[in-house]
Every structure is written in C-alpha cells, then in structure tokens.
Amino acid sequence: MTYASTPPHVLCQDLFKIYKIADLEVVALRGLDFIVDSGEVVAIVGASGSGKSTLLNILAGYDSPSAGAVQVGGQDLLRMSSKQVEQYRQRQVGFVWQQTSRNLFPYLSTLDNVSLPMMLIEMDAAERRARAVDLLEMMGLERRAEHTPEKLSGGEQQRVAIAIALANHPSLLLADEPTGELDDETAAEILDLFGVVNRELGTTVVIVTHDPDIAYKVGRVVMIRDGKMSTEIRRRITFQRISGVAEQDQELEEFVLVDGSGRVQIPRDILDSLNITGRARAGIEDGKATLAPDE
C-alpha cells in the first residue's frame, strides 16, 4: 500500500483474526484494511459480531491478529516484545470501554483513578497531580475530584474514563461504544468531549459506535461487514471533526472501499435490486466500472 508523504497514524493491512474455541473456528477479521491519518477522527460502525471490538483490541495491543500487518505511529505492533507492547499500551494508546465499571477502579477517587496510569510509568508526584487536575478540568470534573465512581453519574464516569485514557499523553485514543450505556443527551456531551480532545490535544480518535446519526457528527465513518471494511461515508466539507450534534444539513458522500487486492464488498441493496447472486458480468462503460447480472 502506498501513502502520500508522512506515514498514516494507523495502518492495518490484510488483517485476519481467527478465534478457536475447541474444534470451532470463528473468523472475526477477514482481510481487513484500515488507515487513519494523524489527528483524524474516524467512527467505525457495523452489525454485532462484525469484528469492531476485535479490531480495536488489536490496535490497543490487547490482542494480536492471526495474519496481516498492523502499524501504529510507524511501529510494527507484531514485532514488539511483550515489554514493548506493555509500554505501548501505557504510553501511546488510550482506551475507553462501553462499561463504565471497566474503566474505573471503584475504591479510588476520581483524582486517584486519573493518577494511576501515571504512577505506573513512575511520573513524579507533582507532575502527576498537575496533569490529573488539568485533565479533570478539561473534562469539566474539577468539582468531582474527590468522589469515588459510585457517586458519579454514568456520563461523569465516562468523562473520568477519557481522562484516565489520556493520562500518559497517548497520541491515539480508542473508544469501544463509549456512549452505549448513556442517554442521548449525555451521549452527545461525551461525543463533544472527544471533539475537544481531538482539537486541543491533536489526539487521533477511533470510535466504535451504534449511533445511527454518527455520519452527521464525524468527518469519516467506515463500516465493517463480516470482518472487512466495506463502505465509507465522508462529509463533503469540514472533514476532521467530531461533535455531539448531528448536522443533518451536511452533504455526505458514500464510497465502497477497494482493498489492496482489488476486493470490494458490493452493498447488499445494490446486489438485491439488480438480482445479482454468485456471479456477475464486470465491465467498463464511460470511464465507470459496471457490474451486471449474469442473465
């Protein structure tokens, strides 16, 4: 795969992930390509079981693919030693899960929760505190610093989770359905915060969501189907952004994605309306590729 000048922040090529449970094999990713530029915001959508969490876990260094290549920030994740992977997880990537309980330690105050990742990399106490206070301010939580998670609302807990994820200055922020358990209004506030993080810190953001309006809230949405990227929706103008408000007046463009081997997933509605099954005639007409049913 080629890219213009600077390498992309995230580069996945022909990723496969096969889970084996006893004699059964589940193919979670099948030849997935995915590129994210530095400082970009991308949303990933797809049906349940399509491979979204699998991809995010691989990018976070929690899991490795069965085949394919993954680079983040120019580093090959598959060539890292376990110690290097641990450092990568601690410093270069932040992760926010859907379940608020998974993001926070129940007995620690908000401030201590945010400080913990910095303790693990042995940042000194004064710097730690200053960083935690800054992040809590950015998340609008300065008055919740001494509260334990049980005293916080779901939305506040997710704000803490974002602060924790950002503690060690990662350049990549991954979030797996971070608003899945929140009401619409709170979900919009949290999405806005991802926008603040992206704008103010320049953090690259990859967010998995089931939000049906997401295309009107981010610059680019990619859809996973059966473990492979199938289509992409971009807004025609103002590309790089994320906000909680759906800007319905934005003009969107939808593309099918062509992978490194020329493979394309034709959207189901097109196949159905042309009655294409199994086999089709491909051609070129007026500078366009055409696909017609095999009559």
Ligand SMILES: Nc1ncnc2c1ncn2[C@@H]1O[C@H](COP(=O)(O)OP(=O)(O)OP(=O)(O)O)[C@@H](O)[C@H]1O
């Ligand atoms: N640890 C695992 N062991 C076995 N199979 C797994 C494992 N994790 C995921 N799978 C399978 O891999 C496929 C993709 O799962 P994944 O969790 O990535 O989907 P998803 O798109 O995140 O779905 P959802 O929207 O429900 O979260 C599914 O068929 C799932 O059952």
Ligand SMILES: [Mg+2]
């Ligand atoms: Mg998932």
